[in-house]
Amino acid sequence: MKPLVIKLGGAALSNVEAARNLAESIVLLQQEGQRVVVVHGGGPMINRRLQERGIAWSFHEGQRITTPEMMTVIESALGEVNQLLCDVFTEFGIKVLGIPSSSKAMFQCRQMDACLGQVGEIIDVDASFVSEALEMGVVPVVAPIGSDLSGLSYNINADWGASCLATALEANALVYATDQRGILDVNGLPYQSLTLEQLRTLMRKNGVTGGMLAKTRSIEKALLNGVKKVCVTHALEMTDLIKTRLGGTLCVELGRLESIMKMKENHYAVS
Numbered sequence: 603m604k605p606l607v608i609k610l611g612g613a614a615l616s617n618v619e620a621a622r623n624l625a626e627s628i629v630l631l632q633q634e635g636q637r638v639v640v641v642h643g644g645g646p647m648i649n650r651r652l653q654e655r656g657i658a659w660s661f662h663e664g665q666r667i668t669t670p671e672m673m674t675v676i677e678s679a680l681g682e683v684n685q686l687l688c689d690v691f692t693e694f695g696i697k698v699l700g701i702p703s704s705s706k707a708m709f710q711c712r713q714m715d716a717c718l719g720q721v722g723e724i725i726d727v728d729a730s731f732v733s734e735a736l737e738m739g740v741v742p743v744v745a746p747i748g749s750d751l752s753g754l755s756y757n758i759n760a761d762w763g764a765s766c767l768a769t770a771l772e773a774n775a776l777v778y779a780t781d782q783r784g785i786l787d788v789n790g791l792p793y794q795s796l797t798l799e800q801l802r803t804l805m806r807k808n809g810v811t812g813g814m815l816a817k818t819r820s821i822e823k824a825l826l827n828g829v830k831k832v833c834v835t836h837a838l839e840m841t842d843l844i845k846t847r848l849g850g851t852l853c854v855e856l857g858r859l860e861s862i863m864k865m866k867e868n869h870y871a872v873s
Contacts, residue, residue, distance in 0.1 A: 604774040609764035612643030614837035625694040627840040643760035644683040664816030680745040709748030722756025727770035765820035779837040784851030795852040
């Protein structure tokens with residue numbers, strides 16, 4: 603069975619229950635025979651550690667502008683989050699393999715944009731370590747740090763890390779567990795479903811901004827590169843999603859959505 607990749611947003615981790623809810627979801631998925639990979643962010647922890655050191659930060663189109671001074675702090679903070687998640691999952695009896703920021707060889711990068719500093723654009727993914735862990739029945743927990751050919755570290759947006767890893771693993775589905783109930787319309791309600799073209803229209807007309815803009819771009823890339831289904835949901839609703847196959851925003855190519863509607867499937871992200 604092809605794996606399911608779940609990206610747990612750093613903002614969602616502000617609530618410790620998000621990690622526990624995700625752990626419960628993984629247990630349910632494993633009972634169904636599903637193999638799972640977790641990629642995580644770490645925004646609040648990074649902010650806290652930067653603030654402790656008196657280092658200011660800013661964002662551009664949902665990406666953290668990253669200076670060399672910040673990289674060591676970011677890597678350390680992501681390592682903390684990685685260990686936290688591994689500890690919670692272990693409490694639930696899940697066999698885990700933490701792949702912290704020190705394992706940056708997984709994502710080969712180049713500089714994404716000079717205005718972003720040390721933010722990496724992923725150009726290659728070595729998913730062999732993750733695949734081996736999955737074969738052993740282990741859940742890999744991945745921190746999104748990469749490096750270029752010279753070994754220089756780069757901060758990677760976790761949405762992009764999850765998207766590229768899902769593509770490399772030929773994942774059946776990708777789930778973004780966030781602090782939002784999905785991709786929201788002008789009334790603040792989640793879209794039930796969006797086609798690739800509708801996603802592009804939202805981006806073009808500024809229907810998504812900030813962190814959600816970076817997320818929709820990474821969703822677009824995943825759909826264009828073989829990932830059939832992407833779901834954006836609230837981290838605290840993950841267990842309900844697994845149990846009911848309902849919730850969040852479904853993102854697929856148009857043909858896939860038509861097939862789902864014709865078959866009257868209950869849900870799309872974890873089947």
